[in-house]
Amino acid sequence: MLRLEKRPAPSRGWTMATPVLAVVLTMIAGGLMFAALGKSPVEAIRIIFWDPLFNTQFASYARPQILVKAGPLILIAIGLSLGFRAGVWNIGAEGQYIMGALAGAAFGLALYPSESPLIFPGMVIAGALGGWAWAMIPAILKTRFRTNEILVSLLLVYVAEKLLASAATGLLRNPEGRGFPGSRQLNRLDAMDNPELIANTGMHWGVVTAFIAVIMAYVLLNKHLLGYQIKLAGQAPRAARFAGVNPSRLIVLCLGTSGALAGLAGLFEVTGPAGQISIDFNVGYGFTAIIVAFLGRLHPIGILLAGLLMALTYIGGELAQMMLQIPAPAIQAFQGMLLFFLLAVDVLSNYRIRINTEGVA
Amino acid sequence: MSGPALLSIDGITKAYPGVVANDDVSFAIQPGEVHALLGENGAGKSTLVKMIYGLVRPDSGSMAMNGAPYAPAEPRAARALGVAMVFQHFSLFEALNVAENISLGMENPPRQRDLAKRITDVSEAYGLPLDPFRLVGDLSAGERQRVEIVRCLLQDPKLLVMDEPTSVLTPQEVEILFRTLRTLRDEGTSILYISHKLEEIRALCDEATILRLGKVVGNCDPRETSAAEMAEMMVGKSLAAPARDSAEMGKVVLKVSGLSVDPATPFGTPLRHIGIELHAGEVLGIGGVAGNGQDELLAALSGETPTAPGSVTLNHEPIGNMGPNARRALGLLCAPEERLGHAAAPDMSLVENALLTARMRKGLDRSGFIDWQATRAFATEVIETYDVRTPGPDNAARALSGGNLQKFVIGREIMQDPKVLVVNQPTWGVDASAAAAIRQAILDLAQNGAGVIVISQDLDELLEVADSFTALNEGRLSNVRATGGLTMETIGLMLGGAHDMHEPDKEALHAEA
Numbered sequence: 001m002l003r004l005e006k007r008p009a010p011s012r013g014w015t016m017a018t019p020v021l022a023v024v025l026t027m028i029a030g031g032l033m034f035a036a037l038g039k040s041p042v043e044a045i046r047i048i049f050w051d052p053l054f055n056t057q058f059a060s061y062a063r064p065q066i067l068v069k070a071g072p073l074i075l076i077a078i079g080l081s082l083g084f085r086a087g088v089w090n091i092g093a094e095g096q097y098i099m100g101a102l103a104g105a106a107f108g109l110a111l112y113p114s115e116s117p118l119i120f121p122g123m124v125i126a127g128a129l130g131g132w133a134w135a136m137i138p139a140i141l142k143t144r145f146r147t148n149e150i151l152v153s154l155l156l157v158y159v160a161e162k163l164l165a166s167a168a169t170g171l172l173r174n175p176e177g178r179g180f181p182g183s184r185q186l187n188r189l190d191a192m193d194n195p196e197l198i199a200n201t202g203m204h205w206g207v208v209t210a211f212i213a214v215i216m217a218y219v220l221l222n223k224h225l226l227g228y229q230i231k232l233a234g235q236a237p238r239a240a241r242f243a244g245v246n247p248s249r250l251i252v253l254c255l256g257t258s259g260a261l262a263g264l265a266g267l268f269e270v271t272g273p274a275g276q277i278s279i280d281f282n283v284g285y286g287f288t289a290i291i292v293a294f295l296g297r298l299h300p301i302g303i304l305l306a307g308l309l310m311a312l313t314y315i316g317g318e319l320a321q322m323m324l325q326i327p328a329p330a331i332q333a334f335q336g337m338l339l340f341f342l343l344a345v346d347v348l349s350n351y352r353i354r355i356n357t358e359g360v361a
Numbered sequence: 362m363s364g365p366a367l368l369s370i371d372g373i374t375k376a377y378p379g380v381v382a383n384d385d386v387s388f389a390i391q392p393g394e395v396h397a398l399l400g401e402n403g404a405g406k407s408t409l410v411k412m413i414y415g416l417v418r419p420d421s422g423s424m425a426m427n428g429a430p431y432a433p434a435e436p437r438a439a440r441a442l443g444v445a446m447v448f449q450h451f452s453l454f455e456a457l458n459v460a461e462n463i464s465l466g467m468e469n470p471p472r473q474r475d476l477a478k479r480i481t482d483v484s485e486a487y488g489l490p491l492d493p494f495r496l497v498g499d500l501s502a503g504e505r506q507r508v509e510i511v512r513c514l515l516q517d518p519k520l521l522v523m524d525e526p527t528s529v530l531t532p533q534e535v536e537i538l539f540r541t542l543r544t545l546r547d548e549g550t551s552i553l554y555i556s557h558k559l560e561e562i563r564a565l566c567d568e569a570t571i572l573r574l575g576k577v578v579g580n581c582d583p584r585e586t587s588a589a590e591m592a593e594m595m596v597g598k599s600l601a602a603p604a605r606d607s608a609e610m611g612k613v614v615l616k617v618s619g620l621s622v623d624p625a626t627p628f629g630t631p632l633r634h635i636g637i638e639l640h641a642g643e644v645l646g647i648g649g650v651a652g653n654g655q656d657e658l659l660a661a662l663s664g665e666t667p668t669a670p671g672s673v674t675l676n677h678e679p680i681g682n683m684g685p686n687a688r689r690a691l692g693l694l695c696a697p698e699e700r701l702g703h704a705a706a707p708d709m710s711l712v713e714n715a716l717l718t719a720r721m722r723k724g725l726d727r728s729g730f731i732d733w734q735a736t737r738a739f740a741t742e743v744i745e746t747y748d749v750r751t752p753g754p755d756n757a758a759r760a761l762s763g764g765n766l767q768k769f770v771i772g773r774e775i776m777q778d779p780k781v782l783v784v785n786q787p788t789w790g791v792d793a794s795a796a797a798a799i800r801q802a803i804l805d806l807a808q809n810g811a812g813v814i815v816i817s818q819d820l821d822e823l824l825e826v827a828d829s830f831t832a833l834n835e836g837r838l839s840n841v842r843a844t845g846g847l848t849m850e851t852i853g854l855m856l857g858g859a860h861d862m863h864e865p866d867k868e869a870l871h872a873e874a
Contacts, residue, residue, distance in 0.1 A: 225729045228716065236706035241665050242697060243717045244686035 004351040014349040019295060019302070022342040023309070029341070030334040039324050047323055048316030048334075058319060064202030066311045068273050071207035072097070072265035074307035076289035078213040079258030081298040085221075087234040088254040092138065092153030093262040094286025095160035096131035100263020101270035102160075102167055103130025105183060105277050108192040109172055112184070119191040124205075124267060131263015132256050134160065139255040143248040149255065161282065168279045183277035186270060194272035206268025210307075213261060217300040230254065262286060291339045310335070365428045367392045367551045368413070368444075368520055373422035375408055381575050382408035385422070388570040388577060390520065395542065395552045397562040397583060399595055400572035401792050402763070406555050409572070410522050413553070414446045415439040437468075443519035447509045447526060455498030455628050462497055463512045483514050487541045498628035502529035502652050510541070521545065522553045527561055528818060529651050532853035539565050557595070559588040571595055596793050610828070611641030614812040615693065615781045620672040620681075622661050630654040632661060632836045639781060639812040644803065646827025646844065647816045649856055654836040655816050656698065659785045662814070663695035664688045675781065689721040692780030696770050698789060698816075700763065704770045707759035711751065714758050715740035715773060722777040739776070747772030748798065764795035771799050775806050782806060785816040800826050820852055832856045 027049075031041030052062035076093045083090045090096075104127030108119055138152035167173075172183040186192040197203045221227035233240040233250050241247065265285065274281055292310050296302030317331035366389035375383040382405045390396045400406045411417040413424070415433030424431040426442060433439035436446075453462050460477045464470035471479070477493035484491040489507045497505060506529060513521055523542075527535045542552055542565060554566055562569055562583045569583045571594045579594045620635040632654050639645050649655060660666040662673065664685040673681040675693050685695075697703040705714045716725055716736050725736045740754040747768045751761055758766055767787065774782055787803065788796035803826055807813045816833070817823050823830060824844055832839045834857035842855075 223730050223733075225720070225726050225731055228713070228731060232706055232709070232717070235708050236702045238699070238703045239706045239717060242663065242685060242695075242703055243720075244664070244684050244689075246684070 003354045004347065005354050006351055007349075011349050011352075015297065018345045018349055019297065019306070019342060021345050021348075022295075022338060025341040025345070026334065026337045029337055033330060033333065034324075034326065037326065037330060039326055044320050044324055044326060047320045048313055050316075051319055052312055052315040060200070062315045062319070064196075064200055065315050066308060067202035067207050068204070069311035069314050070307040071202075071204070071210045072269055072285045073289050073292045073310055074304055075206065075210040075213055075265040075268075076258075076262045076286055077292040077296065077303045077307060078210070078217045078300060079261030080289055081293045081296070081300070081303060082217065082220075082230055083254035083258050084293055085234045085298050086230040086250055086254050087237065088251050089150045090135060090138070090153050090255055090258045091150050091290065092135070092155075092157045092286070093258060093289055094282055094284065095153070095157035096134045096259040096262035097266035097269075097286045098157075098160040098164050098282050099134040099266070100127040100131035100260075101266030101274075101277065101281060102164060102172070103127055103133075103263065104267035105172060105186060105192075105270050106167075108186065108189075108271075109183060111191075112189070115191050117191070120194070120271070123192060123271065124264065127263045127267025128260040129263070131266065132260040134263070135255040135259020136252070139252045142255075143251055149251070153255075157286070164277070164281060165279045168277050168281070172277050174276075181279055185276050187272055187275040192271055194268050196272075204268060204272045206265060206272060209264055209268065211304075214300045214304050221300065226253075262289075288335070291335070294339060295342055310338075313338070366390060366425075367394075367427060368431065369425045370409075370413075371423050371425070373409070373412060373419045373424070375405075375412065375417065375419050383412075383419070384575040386572070386575070386577050387422075388580065390551050390553060391568075392519075392551055393546055393549045394568055395546050395554055395566045397566035397569035398553060398555045398572065399557065399559075399562060399569050399591060401557060401595055402790050403574075403792055404572040404595075405575040406572055407524065408575075410446065410524060410553065410555060413439070413520075414444060414522060440516060443517070444522065445513035445516050445518035445520070446522040447506065447513055447524065449524045449526075449528065451505050451509055453497045453505055453508060456496065458494050458496050459491060459500075459508050460493040462508060463493075463515065466512055467515075479515060480511055484511050487511075487514065487544055488537060489541055502650050503531070503534040506530070506538075510538075514545075518550060520551045520553060522555070524555045525557075526554075527556065527558065531650055531856040532820075532849050534650075535561065559583075559591050559595075562591070563588060573597055610643050611810060613638050614641050614676055615639040615814075616674045616677075617662075618672060618674075620661060620668060622657055622666055622668060624657070625666075630657055630836045632657050635661075635836075635838050637814070637831075637838070638841075639814060641780075641810050641812055642807050643829065644807045644813045644815060644827045645841070646823035646830045647814060647833050647838070648820055648823050648830060648852060649816075649818065649833035651818055653833045653857075655785055655833060657836070658833065659695060659697055659783060659816065662693070662783045663697070664693075685718075686721050689718065689777075692722075692778075694718065694722075694774040694777060694779040694782050696774050696782070696784040696787065698785040700766050700770055701759055705758040705766060708757055710757060711744065711749075711754045711761075711769060712737045712740045714769070715743065715754075717773075719773060719777055743769060743772040743776055746776065747802070764791040767791050768795055768799060771802060775802055779806070779811055781812045781814070783814040783816070786819075787815060787817065788819065788822060789817075796822075820849070830855075 027045050031045055034044040035041045051058055052066065053059060076097065080090055080093055104123040107126035108123045111119055134156060137156060138149040141147040141152055142149045168183065169181040174182060174184045187194065194205050229240065229245045229250065232243060233245055233247065270277060270281065288310060292303060292306045296306035313335055317334065320326045321328055321331060369389040371387050373383050373386045386409060398406050408417060412419050415436045415438055431442065460473055460480060463480060464476055470476060480491060480493040489511060491507050491511055497508065506526060526538060530538060546552060556562055566583045569581050570577055571579045571591065573595060581591065583591065615637065617635055617637040620632060622632040624631050630653060635658065661668055664683055668681040670679040670682045675691050678691065680688055680691060701707045705717065716731065719739055720726055723739050725732050737754055744751060744754060749769045750765050771784065771787060787799050791799065803813055803815060815823060815826060827844050829841050830844045830847055831841045832855035839855045
């Protein structure tokens with residue numbers, strides 16, 4: 001009989017090993033799924049994990065794409081991880097991402113055709129504020145009326161999507177676009193462009209911001225009182241109150257930070273890789289970032305690695321769709337398995353498995 | 362011994378990782394006997410009764426009931442054979458009434474009306490008045506225990522196991538419980554009575570088995586053995602009572618006046634017109650049965666529940682509206698009852714837990730950046746000074762035993778040199794030698810001129826350390842009395858007597874007293 005036994009303290013070794021184990025298990029289960037779909041599992045796994053980096057034909061295109069995809073994932077996940085550690089569950093980063101992009105683009109487009117060098121910094125600030133303001137709605141409702149931030153933040157994603165569609169077809173539509181939905185191409189305007197900083201790397205200001213966020217979060221959580229309070233509030237809310245932590249302040253702070261970072265991610269995306277406000281601007285970074293945050297164990301360095309890995313499966317998944325005609329839902333299921341297995345093997349860091357040799361009593 | 366034992370236990374051993382909870386334990390319970398199982402916290406009493414009740418299976422050894430092998434695989438099997446148990450912690454739903462709670466635990470619950478009738482019959486027969494239709498949330502701890510007992514009695518048990526039943530009762534309620542248990546015994550029910558309170562065992566039990574560190578260290582007839590002898594068997598050595606000189610009381614340091622706090626939850630206890638004057642060098646004991654507002658009072662003093670500014674003053678400065686850290690800065694420190702999750706964060710290291718309350722007074726941060734080196738030094742100092750047994754300050758709080766963590770928590774506050782210290786249940790679940798160390802530390806602190814408030818359910822403890830005594834009953838404090846010259850009878854009445862049992866039993870009580 002198998003038995004789980006709680007460890008006196010979480011095992012450090014397993015905490016490090018479980019993400020790797022989860023990736024391996026995902027490869028196995030995903031391979032079985034691909035085989036069931038009639039595709040070669042070995043080839044599919046190779047295309048997803050290997051070809052984007054090292055295939056001579058694809059790598060030159062795929063490698064920069066990894067940073068382009070990883071940037072927003074990491075930036076959003078870092079913000080979310082602070083809240084998740086404090087027990088504040090912001091599930092609506094996707095909405096904050098949209099609102100950041102909308103607010104930033106609206107700021108820039110309102111000043112069109114000005115060429116002032118202050119426009120892009122102004123858009124960055126507007127983007128952060130847009131995401132922050134959208135996250136303040138669940139924050140204030142939670143602190144004032146004790147609503148559940150999971151529901152409120154999630155439902156506000158759909159509101160944000162409606163606002164995005166409305167803006168793309170109305171307020172922010174390109175007046176010279178012959179009636180097609182979508183704003184002006186922001187990345188073709190010097191004042192609003194978020195360029196690739198080093199050619200063929202995918203590095204843009206959003207990726208730089210993501211790296212800075214990783215470092216800041218690391219310092220915050222390890223050296224600063226606020227990080228300590230965040231961890232304390234998540235692990236032992238009563239002890240946090242006893243330590244003088246104001247729960248409402250912490251909720252506002254965590255939701256605000258994650259909202260602002262998601263807004264920044266949206267702004268850098270709309271001025272860079274996406275290029276314009278369009279109806280289908282958001283592609284799910286805000287939701288995938290939740291997986292990234294947990295895959296990275298809510299640890300800044302872990303999130304950095306998890307974001308890169310997730311981006312790899314994105315690019316590799318696209319390649320697999322193209323090369324092997326694997327359906328898109330199968331790729332999404334594959335990515336979902338990663339979180340599933342991570343949560344499943346997570347139990348090993350807090351429990352050890354005992355095998356009872358003793359038979360019946 | 363005459364006839365077969367009701368339950369005989371033979372060579373039971375049960376080991377958990379790192380500790381042998383029961384080591385070759387053997388004893389027997391005769392029919393119609395009140396059998397005491399005596400031992401300190403951690404002696405293995407709970408593990409043993411869990412095996413009797415089918416919650417845990419022994420590694421080796423055997424049990425027999427009326428001569429037949431007895432190895433319950435689950436509590437249901439134990440209940441079917443006539444074993445019933447009243448746990449120390451109640452498993453009742455506050456939002457349901459008494460009858461509903463009882464029917465939830467039954468295999469084939471009868472209709473509510475029939476059940477209510479049976480509850481009333483049983484509770485009257487055994488002198489345990491209980492209204493089947495009252496919400497459990499509105500009941501006192503003593504009444505909740507009656508629900509659990511009646512639940513057991515409805516099964517018509519042959520063996521009733523009671524785990525530390527009196528820890529939540531006033532002395533008067535204890536008397537009522539004992540009368541019930543004696544009635545049961547006279548009807549032929551055996552009772553296994555678990556406790557570490559020696560006087561109770563001497564008053565009630567026919568036979569005692571004493572456990573220490575998982576082993577049976579002795580048997581005795583408690584009616585013929587002195588409490589001191591039993592204590593020595595239980596602890597393994599004789600303990601010195603905490604020493605204290607006659608304290609000199611200084612001026613008033615902490616004053617609470619007209620403090621009223623509404624409960625935070627529907628079944629919480631409101632505080633009503635609390636008034637306290639605490640002098641420098643004084644140890645004020647606040648007694649009371651659990652759930653009468655102890656947690657709420659501590660929260661109001663620690664600053665977790667803000668109140669009107671003037672209702673709490675420290676050295677004449679109004680602090681009622683200040684948060685915990687502002688109060689700490691002024692010298693008012695607290696140690697809550699719940700160690701894991703309130704006084705300390707279970708998964709955090711002792712270093713991190715040192716920071717939890719000591720940041721203000723020990724200056725452990727510089728403009729928000731934590732000085733981990735100084736924090737570690739402070740944690741190490743606490744560990745060394747208060748003899749906290751742990752491999753090191755980086756161990757998680759939950760890896761420590763209850764007593765060691767409590768020493769850490771109390772030490773953490775005392776080493777910050779408080780002007781006023783408020784502790785709630787300082788020795789709850791702590792072994793005797795650690796408890797003695799903690800009490801001594803409290804007395805030393807008062808000796809050095811701090812005011813100390815000790816909130817405790819353990820009356821013996823309060824009589825030992827406190828200069829003055831007051832009782833918390835349903836959110837109100839009684840008048841403060843000097844500890845010297847207080848009798849258990851008076852204290853019991855200060856604690857509210859027997860909750861809700863005024864009419865028929867008051868006379869009976871006086872007759873017995």
